[in-house]
Amino acid sequence: MMHFPDEILALAQTIVTDFTAKGLMVSTAESCTGGLIAGALTEIPGSSAVVDRGFVTYTNSAKMEMLGVQERTLAQFGAVSKETALQMVHGALFRSHADLSVAVTGVAGPGGGSVEKPVGLVHLAAKTRNGGLIHHEMRYSDIGRDKVRLATVKTALEMLIALAK
Incomplete structure (x- = not known):
């Protein structure tokens, strides 16, 4: 078992419980977290009712090929940008069966x-x-690679909960 902090596991449990009750499915598109968001969700028994799929798109070519991020977006704004994140989430939603x-x-x-x-x-x-x-x-500042990645997982899970309300 992967060791996620209790706070992250509690958020993941909330998503699995609430989304199962609502019949909602989730997909993830991850670069800097390398699959940790999907990993946190799938730590929870019953998550197969909620997790449709996850895309780990670490390279620009993966972002373009798997999610449909536009090459011009990456060239103009860079991989780490609002514009790229918005195209990634759109691709993850519409290249999956997720809600x-x-x-x-x-x-x-x-x-x-x-x-x-x-x-x-x-x-x-x-x-x-x-x-x-x-x-x-x-x-998050330069708090260390692991802490940045786990803080990102926590924020991502909180965003899913907020959006499902």
């Missing part, structure tokens, strides 16, 4: 940051088929 999707792209560190896009910057987007959309730009 809601969440997407994350960021700089987990320890390297790879810049003045414009420092370590700890993560763009998250969540979207529903009925038009609901949330975007968060999080600046």
